[in-house]
Amino acid sequence: MTDTPGLLTIRRPDDWHLHLRDGAMLQAVLPYTARVFGRAIVMPNLVPPVTSVAAAAAYRARIMAALPAETDFTPLMTCYLTDETSPEEVARGFAEGVFTAAKLYPAGATTNSASGVTDIGNIMAVLERMAQIGMTFCVHGEVTDGDVDIFDREAVFIDRVLEPLVRRLPELRIVFEHATTSQAVQFVNSASANVAATITPQHLHINRNAIFAGGLRPHAYCLPVAKREEHRLALRAAATSGSPKYFLGTDSAPHPQSAKESGCGCAGIFNAPHALESYATVFEEEGALDQLEGFASVHGAAFYRLPVNDERVTLERAETRVPDTLAGPDCALVPFHAGESLRWRVRTP
Numbered sequence: 001m002t003d004t005p006g007l008l009t010i011r012r013p014d015d016w017h018l019h020l021r022d023g024a025m026l027q028a029v030l031p032y033t034a035r036v037f038g039r040a041i042v043m044p045n046l047v048p049p050v051t052s053v054a055a056a057a058a059y060r061a062r063i064m065a066a067l068p069a070e071t072d073f074t075p076l077m078t079c080y081l082t083d084e085t086s087p088e089e090v091a092r093g094f095a096e097g098v099f100t101a102a103k104l105y106p107a108g109a110t111t112n113s114a115s116g117v118t119d120i121g122n123i124m125a126v127l128e129r130m131a132q133i134g135m136t137f138c139v140h141g142e143v144t145d146g147d148v149d150i151f152d153r154e155a156v157f158i159d160r161v162l163e164p165l166v167r168r169l170p171e172l173r174i175v176f177e178h179a180t181t182s183q184a185v186q187f188v189n190s191a192s193a194n195v196a197a198t199i200t201p202q203h204l205h206i207n208r209n210a211i212f213a214g215g216l217r218p219h220a221y222c223l224p225v226a227k228r229e230e231h232r233l234a235l236r237a238a239a240t241s242g243s244p245k246y247f248l249g250t251d252s253a254p255h256p257q258s259a260k261e262s263g264c265g266c267a268g269i270f271n272a273p274h275a276l277e278s279y280a281t282v283f284e285e286e287g288a289l290d291q292l293e294g295f296a297s298v299h300g301a302a303f304y305r306l307p308v309n310d311e312r313v314t315l316e317r318a319e320t321r322v323p324d325t326l327a328g329p330d331c332a333l334v335p336f337h338a339g340e341s342l343r344w345r346v347r348t349p
């Protein structure tokens with residue numbers, strides 16, 4: 001980190017949890033991420049989902065083809081786990097450098113999770129193989145039972161699924177994706193160094209009141225849903241603590257404005273356009289700007305056993321107004337912080 005008043009230069013960050021979509025949407029949203037971030041763990045919940053080495057290699061090629069000219073960005077691919085996934089397919093993809101990680105979507109938990117895993121027991125052989133080969137297991141940590149309150153689904157998942165799994169396979173490397181609760185923070189803090197978590201900008205900025213502020217606010221709705229204020233504060237403490245267990249994962253998840261502003265609005269917040277500025281605002285509010293580089297650019301690479309990026313990015317202290325909408329493919333996209341001002345701006349060369 002370089003310390004000039006009003007300027008903050010850090011190692012180029014990575015995004016360890018990102019939805020890039022496909023086709024024209026990929027084309028529209030990829031430049032926002034590639035401008036700032038060196039690498040991203042790309043989520044596999046396309047339609048149909050990315051469940052094979054061949055599908056991931058093809059998707060990676062489409063991402064590379066969509067990159068703006070002279071942009072240096074590396075997509076890190078993930079395997080969408082289903083009840084039928086074979087340990088051989090996952091291990092082969094990892095050995096060939098196509099899969100960086102494999103992702104658990106409990107069936108029905110979120111957008112495009114219908115083909116997800118119905119019971120963790122169904123993928124135990126896959127997880128045993130991943131533990132052997134040191135491959136990271138990315139977890140959407142929510143139960144889907146209709147009788148569990150939506151605000152409790154993460155905490156219940158930790159009790160029912162994750163704690164028993166960690167006891168059974170302590171060597172498995174687990175990223176608890178988009179942690180949203182103090183229970184997740186407690187679980188990650190007390191677990192071994194094999195367990196880490198990503199935290200999104202929205203869960204650092206908003207609590208569940210934001211979803212109902214003066215009316216129903218679809219652009220504050222994502223999964224896992226934002227929780228009470230005490231949870232937001234626990235996440236801010238964890239993110240800014242300097243612990244190597246926490247790193248940046250935006251969960252940027254674009255949906256057309258019309259699909260968000262609907263009688264059944266999609267879950268997902270599109271935060272890629274101002275993600276680093278959004279995190280920097282939080283770290284500054286917490287008096288922890290000196291911890292931003294670790295969270296954004298160092299801890300994730302270390303967990304994934306990858307080198308850190310050599311390049312640097314500079315944030316400058318400047319009021320940045322976030323547009324109300326941005327152009328998507330034949331649609332508008334409403335970014336996180338739409339219409340608000342942030343205190344930082346990423347300098348473009």
Ligand code: NCD
Pocket residue numbers: 019045110111140221222223224251253254267268269
């Ligand atoms: C994500 C999406 O739209 O793909 N939505 C979200 O609310 N985060 C899926 C996910 O990560 O749960």
Ligand code: ZN
Pocket residue numbers: 017018019043251253
């Ligand atoms: Zn996600």
